[in-house]
Amino acid sequence: MFGNMIGGIRALLRRNQRNVEIQAELQTFLDASVEEKIRRGLSRDEALRSARAEIGSSETVRQKVWSVGWESAAESLWQDLRFALRQFRKNPGFALTSILILTLGIAASVAIFSFVDAALIRPLPYQNPSRLVVLYETNALGPRFHLSWLDYVDYQSRNSVFQSLDVYAPYGFMLRTPNGPQPADGARVSAAFFRTLGVTPVLGRDFRPADGQLSAPRVALISYAAWQRRFAGRSDVLGQTVVLDDKPTSIVGVLPRDFHFAPAEPADFWATERADGQCEKSRGCHNFLGVARLNPGVSFASALADVRNIGLAIAQQYPGDDHGRSAFMMPLTQVILGDIRPILLVLLAGAALLLLIAAVNVSSLLLVRSERRRREMAVRGALGASRARLIRQFVTEGVVLAASAAVLGVALAGVVIRLLSGFLPKDVLASMPYLRQVGLNVRVLAFAAFVALAAGFLFSLLPALRVSLANLRDSLSQDARGASGTVWRRFGSNLVVVELAMAVVLLVGAGLLGKSFYRLLHVDTGLVTDHLATLHVAATSGAYSKDPDEINLARQLHARLQALPGVQSVALASDLPLGNGDGSSNFRIAGRAWPIDHNDVLIRDVSSTWFSTLETRLLRGRYFAEDEDQSHPLVVVINRQMATTYFPGENPLGLRIYIEGNQKSLMEIIGVIDDVQEGQLDDVRKAAMYRPINQYPENDVAVVLRTGQNESSVLASAAAAIHSIDPGLAVYDPITMSQRLHDSPSAALHRSSAWVVGGFASLALLLSVVGLYGVVAYSVSQRTREIGIRMALGAQRSAVYRLILREAGWLTLAGIAAGLLCSLAATILMRKLLFQVHAWDVPTLAAVAITLAAAAILASFLPARRAASVNPTEALHAE
Amino acid sequence: MTDRSRDLVQGTLEMLVLKTLALEPMHGYGIALRIEQVSSGVFRVNPGSLLPALSRMERAGRIKGEWRATENNRRARYYMLTETGRKALREERQQWGRQTAAINRILEA
Numbered sequence: 001m002f003g004n005m006i007g008g009i010r011a012l013l014r015r016n017q018r019n020v021e022i023q024a025e026l027q028t029f030l031d032a033s034v035e036e037k038i039r040r041g042l043s044r045d046e047a048l049r050s051a052r053a054e055i056g057s058s059e060t061v062r063q064k065v066w067s068v069g070w071e072s073a074a075e076s077l078w079q080d081l082r083f084a085l086r087q088f089r090k091n092p093g094f095a096l097t098s099i100l101i102l103t104l105g106i107a108a109s110v111a112i113f114s115f116v117d118a119a120l121i122r123p124l125p126y127q128n129p130s131r132l133v134v135l136y137e138t139n140a141l142g143p144r145f146h147l148s149w150l151d152y153v154d155y156q157s158r159n160s161v162f163q164s165l166d167v168y169a170p171y172g173f174m175l176r177t178p179n180g181p182q183p184a185d186g187a188r189v190s191a192a193f194f195r196t197l198g199v200t201p202v203l204g205r206d207f208r209p210a211d212g213q214l215s216a217p218r219v220a221l222i223s224y225a226a227w228q229r230r231f232a233g234r235s236d237v238l239g240q241t242v243v244l245d246d247k248p249t250s251i252v253g254v255l256p257r258d259f260h261f262a263p264a265e266p267a268d269f270w271a272t273e274r275a276d277g278q279c280e281k282s283r284g285c286h287n288f289l290g291v292a293r294l295n296p297g298v299s300f301a302s303a304l305a306d307v308r309n310i311g312l313a314i315a316q317q318y319p320g321d322d323h324g325r326s327a328f329m330m331p332l333t334q335v336i337l338g339d340i341r342p343i344l345l346v347l348l349a350g351a352a353l354l355l356l357i358a359a360v361n362v363s364s365l366l367l368v369r370s371e372r373r374r375r376e377m378a379v380r381g382a383l384g385a386s387r388a389r390l391i392r393q394f395v396t397e398g399v400v401l402a403a404s405a406a407v408l409g410v411a412l413a414g415v416v417i418r419l420l421s422g423f424l425p426k427d428v429l430a431s432m433p434y435l436r437q438v439g440l441n442v443r444v445l446a447f448a449a450f451v452a453l454a455a456g457f458l459f460s461l462l463p464a465l466r467v468s469l470a471n472l473r474d475s476l477s478q479d480a481r482g483a484s485g486t487v488w489r490r491f492g493s494n495l496v497v498v499e500l501a502m503a504v505v506l507l508v509g510a511g512l513l514g515k516s517f518y519r520l521l522h523v524d525t526g527l528v529t530d531h532l533a534t535l536h537v538a539a540t541s542g543a544y545s546k547d548p549d550e551i552n553l554a555r556q557l558h559a560r561l562q563a564l565p566g567v568q569s570v571a572l573a574s575d576l577p578l579g580n581g582d583g584s585s586n587f588r589i590a591g592r593a594w595p596i597d598h599n600d601v602l603i604r605d606v607s608s609t610w611f612s613t614l615e616t617r618l619l620r621g622r623y624f625a626e627d628e629d630q631s632h633p634l635v636v637v638i639n640r641q642m643a644t645t646y647f648p649g650e651n652p653l654g655l656r657i658y659i660e661g662n663q664k665s666l667m668e669i670i671g672v673i674d675d676v677q678e679g680q681l682d683d684v685r686k687a688a689m690y691r692p693i694n695q696y697p698e699n700d701v702a703v704v705l706r707t708g709q710n711e712s713s714v715l716a717s718a719a720a721a722i723h724s725i726d727p728g729l730a731v732y733d734p735i736t737m738s739q740r741l742h743d744s745p746s747a748a749l750h751r752s753s754a755w756v757v758g759g760f761a762s763l764a765l766l767l768s769v770v771g772l773y774g775v776v777a778y779s780v781s782q783r784t785r786e787i788g789i790r791m792a793l794g795a796q797r798s799a800v801y802r803l804i805l806r807e808a809g810w811l812t813l814a815g816i817a818a819g820l821l822c823s824l825a826a827t828i829l830m831r832k833l834l835f836q837v838h839a840w841d842v843p844t845l846a847a848v849a850i851t852l853a854a855a856a857i858l859a860s861f862l863p864a865r866r867a868a869s870v871n872p873t874e875a876l877h878a879e
Numbered sequence: 880m881t882d883r884s885r886d887l888v889q890g891t892l893e894m895l896v897l898k899t900l901a902l903e904p905m906h907g908y909g910i911a912l913r914i915e916q917v918s919s920g921v922f923r924v925n926p927g928s929l930l931p932a933l934s935r936m937e938r939a940g941r942i943k944g945e946w947r948a949t950e951n952n953r954r955a956r957y958y959m960l961t962e963t964g965r966k967a968l969r970e971e972r973q974q975w976g977r978q979t980a981a982i983n984r985i986l987e988a
Contacts, residue, residue, distance in 0.1 A: 021956075022930065024954070024956075025907055025930060025955075025956050026926060026930070028906060028907070028908065028949075028953060028954065028955040028956070029906075029907050029908045029911075029926050029930075031953060032906070032908035032909070032912075032949075032955070033908055035951070036908075036912065054923075054925055055925060055926050055927070056925065056926075056927055060927060061926050061927050061930055061931075064927055064928075064930070064931045065930050065931045065934050067931070068931050068934045068935045068938065
């Protein structure tokens, strides 16, 4: 084996010497044979002739000796390769076009696949992630709501289906830094949270059960990224103390580099939940989500049934806090990837269609080319090339084509991946931590190799089929173009119909996504979003712990900011609109009978200027005034959704309501406003109430400024003004309202999918129209003689136009019709991504059909004009 | 004598060459002549099959070739059996014996 290889390499390296040796050996053979014959009595001439006849052609012998080793196969492969490259160089237009088209197709599909790989193929970084579930409580509004700590303790002790159950809650810490307090992302979890996930810190230790005790010193784990960013990756980070929310906390461990937990991300600091908080003591404070590992052998359905029963029992036992609630479960993978999966699958399908169009396009180019090379093949066949040898030539060319496109495509995909990641706002990317690992890894490269292989197979198969179908000898005569030309024309036209149909599908998809995105951005938010700047202010030091201090701070903030040049009005609020839409509680109507099932409402505490600053629309009653503080009766403004849901057909003004558990704090409804979108743009409208912030003061507030000038220019001076009150105040998240609107997760996802599919669709449109042009142009070139005859017999130029355009028209019509049918099926699959647009949106379908038809007419007009300008005499002479 | 009878039974050329070389080192023509003589002219081996076969066997390490002077003072490539070749010859002879015996049994049955 080894000797065989050495021998082969030696033979290749010293080809001449080897040839001389073979020649010499043959010569001695001949000489010996001649001598032998002379000895037997033949004359020298006769002996020589007879010996030569016996030996035959020395060239054949040489070939045979060479073909003994593997090196001859390598040799002829090399020849094929060189021939293929020579062919491409002879016809650079063809080679460049096909490689470019294919590169685009491969780059698109590889780039999208790398996202699919990072999100859907790579397993989540937990032990046996398929056994992990997230536990929610349901209420009248929906299935995915929080648990209270005391409920969690009950679920933990009563269930028999979980190996372990823990809770987590995303949490914004205030970190003391040399530059004053800064917000730091984090989460609070029960002590065994990481053990349930099956995650061990790379450095230090996990939480211990004792860490969750009231008296235990405060400890925290930090993420790998935070370790690198905040502590420069130093190993002495363990035992260091940070001050989180004014409480010294020591760092006991660092989480693994690939760890992420999207529901609580971004999170630098992970601390233990302690049963000493106000919230932890109240069953009505629903603030936690559970994560659990199923017991071995327990199915998801039976676990769900078990926790549901527990939930119902808890609700019955504590009607005051848990009325109408029950339990709900989802697999953790679905919680993390459920939103992105349909988007990625739609994008992957789009990329696959584009790749298919590219492949079809290159295939038809190859077919036209093999048509032109019929004579060459016939000549080579007549000179003795075997059919297998001719087919191998095509295979080599196809493989070279596919391989070069694959290499370029992967390189381009690397660029595209970076562009696509840059497309997503930083906050959105942070909430999808699994996308951090997007890149060209082994699986992605294997995918690229597979695509290249499939393309190479297709590209060698088609022309090879062509060679074996056509009778080589017939092709030698120039005039034999008729029959096989027709075969190709039919096949080529079918390919173009397929291409056009796929372009329609992509265009429809892009149209619908674009329209969804437009609708999303123009959804009625209930406020005027331009010229609004927002930021957050948090007072963490003890100086603002009492209500009067907070109210005083709020008034100072208002006065300082109002004085800034360019600021028209200032408002404070507990939360900003277009946020997460969380923060609801149950309410009751004073004097009304129990139970109203639908009694969950968002609570927002806002300053009296909030309504005028955001320019909300008052439907009935009045807004509250600045002096309606704790010394005045409690009042509340409700939104239209709350009025229609809970007070159908009656006037809510003057009615008194209270938050469950707070019977003494009766609030009078004084006004109804049109709905302000508190959650994401595509969220359903929720019932909400707005209370005076002076009656419920906060030490962490959002500030909204309406400006007369460019709103982003105010943000810097606003931060300075706030610090001039107290340098210890934390100012964070400065952003304009329109940025909030455009960079919100829902807008970002809609925008990226619309852009990506739009990009695919424009490429598809271009490629399919070029394909149509190719088919029509080829058909015209084949029919030049026919057209010449027609014109010689008196056909008008307009008739020639009609002839060509009719052919193109039928192809286009068939392609569009097939495409519209397919897109109906395809868009139903992407229904989840559509917002206020039907899958069968007629204007979009019509626009796509018209666009494609117009492009197709343009593409076929050029060859038609060439056909009509045929000179009959020349056309007939040319043959 | 028809053309066909001069063809070797497929796959036997290498065995015959090995057997021939087992006696003494020879050059190509010598091997061909020897096979023709011993088989009383039934088998004729032309260089078109002999030289590739020699090249193949040399690649497989069964024979070794070197340039030497002939009795007429010409240069020729002489081939000699290696130890591997000797073993291969033994095995092929046994195999051949078994096969021909079996074929004979079938034909005479």
